[in-house]
Amino acid sequence: MKKIQSTLILIFFSAMSLYAQESKKAVVLSNHQAIYVTDLKKAAAFYAHIIGLEQVDEPFKIGKHAWFRTGPKTTLHIILGADKPKEYFKNNHMCFSVPSLEDFIRKLDQNKVPYEDVNGKLSAVTNRVDGVKQIWLRDPDNYWIEINNDPSMFR
Numbered sequence: 001m002k003k004i005q006s007t008l009i010l011i012f013f014s015a016m017s018l019y020a021q022e023s024k025k026a027v028v029l030s031n032h033q034a035i036y037v038t039d040l041k042k043a044a045a046f047y048a049h050i051i052g053l054e055q056v057d058e059p060f061k062i063g064k065h066a067w068f069r070t071g072p073k074t075t076l077h078i079i080l081g082a083d084k085p086k087e088y089f090k091n092n093h094m095c096f097s098v099p100s101l102e103d104f105i106r107k108l109d110q111n112k113v114p115y116e117d118v119n120g121k122l123s124a125v126t127n128r129v130d131g132v133k134q135i136w137l138r139d140p141d142n143y144w145i146e147i148n149n150d151p152s153m154f155r
Contacts, residue, residue: 032075037141040080085141093144097153
C-alpha cells in the first residue's frame with residue numbers, strides 16, 4: 001500500500017511540475033535591432049526620408065544614436081562608430097513592408113536609390129510564390145534591406 005501511495009504522490013508532483021513549467025513559459029518579444037554606421041546623419045536621413053521610418057526619442061543624447069520606430073513597440077537603433085562600411089550577405093537583412101511597392105519604387109527612382117530583385121537584377125522585382133512582391137536595396141553602410149508588399153502586415 002505504501003508503495004502505491006508513494007507512486008501516486010510521485011505522479012501527482014511530476015504532473016504539477018510539468019503543469020507549472022507549461023504555464024510559466026517565457027514570452028519573448030522583439031525589442032529592437034541595431035546597426036553600426038560610419039555617418040549617423042547620412043544613415044538617419046536615409047531611414048527617415050528614403051525608407052520612411054519615424055524617428056523617435058533616444059535616451060543617450062550624446063550624438064551617437066538615432067532611433068526609429070519599426071513597429072508598435074519595436075525600434076531600429078542606429079549607432080555611430082563603424083570605421084568603414086562592410087560587405088554583408090543579402091540573406092542577412094532587415095525587412096519592411098509597404099502597402100504599395102509601386103509607390104515605394106517611384107520614391108527610390110526619384111531619389112536615385114538603386115534596388116534589385118533577389119537574384120541581383122537591377123530595377124527588378126521578385127514575385128514570391130505566395131504572391132508577395134519584394135525588392136532589395138542597401139543603406140549607406142551596405143546593410144541589406146528587403147521591402148515587400150505583404151498584405152498580412154496591414155490587416
